[in-house]
Amino acid sequence: MKKALTRQQHLDLYYYMRLNRAVEDTMVKLFRQNKIVGGLYSSLGQEAVSVGTAFALEKKDWLAPMIRNIGALLVKGVPPRDVFMQHMAKYDSPTKGKDGTSHFGDLENLHIVSPISMLGDLIPVMTGVAMAGRYLGHKIVAMTWIGDGGSSTGVFHEGLNFAATQKAPFVLVLENNLWAYSTPVKRQVPVENLADRAKAYGVKSFVVDGNDVAAVYTTAKEAVELARSGEGPVLIEAKTFRRLGHAQHDPAEYVPVEMKKYWEERDPIARHEKFLFKEKILDEKGKKEIEAKINALLEKERDFAENSPFPPAEFAEHGVFCTGDDCHKIRAKWERPVSEVTPPKSRVPAVWTVEGFGTGKGSGGGSAPIHFGDTEKHEQKEEATVSNNGAKSTAKKSAKPAKKQVAVARKAGR
Amino acid sequence: MAQVTFLDAIKQAMFEEMERDPTVVLLGEDVGVYGGAFKTSEGLLARFGWERVIDTPISESAIVGAACGMSYLGLRPIAEMQFIDFIVCAFNQITNFVAKGHYLWDAPAPIVIRGPSGGGVHGGPFHSANPEMYFVHTPGLKVIYPSTPYDAKGLLKAAIRDNNPVLFFEHKFLYRRIKEEIPEDDYVVPIGKAAVRREGKHLTIVSYAAMMHTSLEAADELAKEGIEAEVIDLRTLAPLDSDTIVESVKKTNRCLVVHEDTKTGGIAGEISAILCERAFGHLDGPLTRVTALDTPVPYAPTLEDYFLPNKEKVMHAARELARY
Numbered sequence: 001m002k003k004a005l006t007r008q009q010h011l012d013l014y015y016y017m018r019l020n021r022a023v024e025d026t027m028v029k030l031f032r033q034n035k036i037v038g039g040l041y042s043s044l045g046q047e048a049v050s051v052g053t054a055f056a057l058e059k060k061d062w063l064a065p066m067i068r069n070i071g072a073l074l075v076k077g078v079p080p081r082d083v084f085m086q087h088m089a090k091y092d093s094p095t096k097g098k099d100g101t102s103h104f105g106d107l108e109n110l111h112i113v114s115p116i117s118m119l120g121d122l123i124p125v126m127t128g129v130a131m132a133g134r135y136l137g138h139k140i141v142a143m144t145w146i147g148d149g150g151s152s153t154g155v156f157h158e159g160l161n162f163a164a165t166q167k168a169p170f171v172l173v174l175e176n177n178l179w180a181y182s183t184p185v186k187r188q189v190p191v192e193n194l195a196d197r198a199k200a201y202g203v204k205s206f207v208v209d210g211n212d213v214a215a216v217y218t219t220a221k222e223a224v225e226l227a228r229s230g231e232g233p234v235l236i237e238a239k240t241f242r243r244l245g246h247a248q249h250d251p252a253e254y255v256p257v258e259m260k261k262y263w264e265e266r267d268p269i270a271r272h273e274k275f276l277f278k279e280k281i282l283d284e285k286g287k288k289e290i291e292a293k294i295n296a297l298l299e300k301e302r303d304f305a306e307n308s309p310f311p312p313a314e315f316a317e318h319g320v321f322c323t324g325d326d327c328h329k330i331r332a333k334w335e336r337p338v339s340e341v342t343p344p345k346s347r348v349p350a351v352w353t354v355e356g357f358g359t360g361k362g363s364g365g366g367s368a369p370i371h372f373g374d375t376e377k378h379e380q381k382e383e384a385t386v387s388n389n390g391a392k393s394t395a396k397k398s399a400k401p402a403k404k405q406v407a408v409a410r411k412a413g414r
Numbered sequence: 415m416a417q418v419t420f421l422d423a424i425k426q427a428m429f430e431e432m433e434r435d436p437t438v439v440l441l442g443e444d445v446g447v448y449g450g451a452f453k454t455s456e457g458l459l460a461r462f463g464w465e466r467v468i469d470t471p472i473s474e475s476a477i478v479g480a481a482c483g484m485s486y487l488g489l490r491p492i493a494e495m496q497f498i499d500f501i502v503c504a505f506n507q508i509t510n511f512v513a514k515g516h517y518l519w520d521a522p523a524p525i526v527i528r529g530p531s532g533g534g535v536h537g538g539p540f541h542s543a544n545p546e547m548y549f550v551h552t553p554g555l556k557v558i559y560p561s562t563p564y565d566a567k568g569l570l571k572a573a574i575r576d577n578n579p580v581l582f583f584e585h586k587f588l589y590r591r592i593k594e595e596i597p598e599d600d601y602v603v604p605i606g607k608a609a610v611r612r613e614g615k616h617l618t619i620v621s622y623a624a625m626m627h628t629s630l631e632a633a634d635e636l637a638k639e640g641i642e643a644e645v646i647d648l649r650t651l652a653p654l655d656s657d658t659i660v661e662s663v664k665k666t667n668r669c670l671v672v673h674e675d676t677k678t679g680g681i682a683g684e685i686s687a688i689l690c691e692r693a694f695g696h697l698d699g700p701l702t703r704v705t706a707l708d709t710p711v712p713y714a715p716t717l718e719d720y721f722l723p724n725k726e727k728v729m730h731a732a733r734e735l736a737r738y
Contacts, residue, residue: 095519098518098519099518103519104518104519113486114518114519114521116510118510121475121510124473124475124479124480124483124507125480125482125511127476128481128482128486129484130483131468131483131484132483132485132487132488135439135465135466135484135489136487136489142483155475155476158473158475158479159476161476162473162476162477165471166468319516319517319520320517320553321522321554322522322524323577327520329577330485330486330488330522330524330577332487332488333487338436341463341465
């Protein structure tokens, strides 16, 4: 059951979307002043996805952003100065100038994993985070995002499938903004709903209007709760639109003007604001207060960032390896009895079991249930398909009506 | 002390580390119920349970990625590649995600990626690879390639305890062919230290893994001809123990590098460059290489035997070098 949001939650979502946009607006100014060292990627018009999904996480949960998820970082508690300094390659930035954009993390406090530019790799990594959290008894959920384009990578499928086999408490937000750089989604993925891909892995999925922040939040909340309760990973497809080019350098002239206009009229912030005014959750005075608060914060944060130096040149040589004494040390925090895990008497139910299988040595003594290949019968359906020349044709009924019951092969000598 | 095979040394190291430290987990293809394609993880599932011995889909990127993610919460996963040839399927995950984490955002990934490598067993082009140099070239990774059961156990333990990602190559030719007595007590072999396996004064042979044994056999034969070769076992390829090599060559003034990896871009080239930089004035002869051919590993025994270095090739090169 989806619960109605409280007034405060509505206001918080509004605040973070406004903050998200203001942070990026500030960076556009910095970019034009040549103060951003590399590229600048925009999430204009997609703020509801980053903010609405991350808002469904608890403090202990883990997330890993993509390039257009600055909003998720802000919700998780990253100060705007860190985002500015990352882009400006400053020494006080989280990576001390070694990487830019949203490529930074915080393992100890905020539980953020840094992305890399290669798409999809975060999916198995966050699956591992989710598995480790379960193993240590943390009851956490791990969340990451992927674009419509990134869903074409091999590791997207490897990762989602592995998460599914492990029933990992993992939520994958597929942010479908219709464009992968200059390539429209139809040329990336010839299916209507990218969420359908989840079915292939036995993963539950939702499709949500990515420009409706309240809908995004309630969907994400449901997904997070499902994942946390042991139901396995969940995929959310949030349908939205990338309003600017791939990055600042790209005028995106390949995007039809009508398409831009269509989505501008569905701006997630304006839309939520209208709702808040209508519901009398927000008025002009309150709006002005929020704007003033954000402006004051960002002025301070920007000043700090601008005053931070570049890293000293020789710093380039430092930090390739962890030497164990002068660097971060990771310590497992056990929130379940360690005695449960060696030798095995785990109270956590096995994610896969095959009755009667594996009584040999090393098998875990017959407690490894599997099924014997007697899958449920599939009804053959007539499906309309589109042939190569674009004409519609009806697929022939499959010649084989798999009616015969497959004999269940039982291992002898149980 | 009991005689232990190379394979049993690997198994013992994993078992003892998992017993010692509940944060150590193992994941890979067929490592659980089946006990691993080479039985290196036999019995671990029964002992440590499904949460710690994890059978995975055939998804090397997912195996390495998940291991990396697990390490962020303080686990120390061992990711097994069923054959090390398949490690290239996880290349991006290893070189871009795992290797760069500490440098970029203070996130070391204390994982071990291990698996059977090497040729000489007629495994063909996709089950015989020596892909170590892809990773030696990548800053942020440690690369271990032991040649003895004692080292295999001690270095694997050191790798599991190390705070950095470590690639651990197990030469499958050695798995059941090499046996030695190893201590029953806990011990580690330090990463990044080469071993002098045989002392000599006429030339230095630098090698590792299966070719270390070939080099030792060649050295014993050469001794009968009056050529005393010093044999260095690198054990770790990254970080490379260049001090031990340089010290030896300053004494012998000649250096022959023997490896099973292909020639171009093999570690012999790197060692040659180091010796030119650090011991140029001490060299009496050309830096010499005996390596596999610059081809894929061929399948037919006649072809593979021709492809691989062997004792005769090492002896021939050593005699030539000793003449200077």
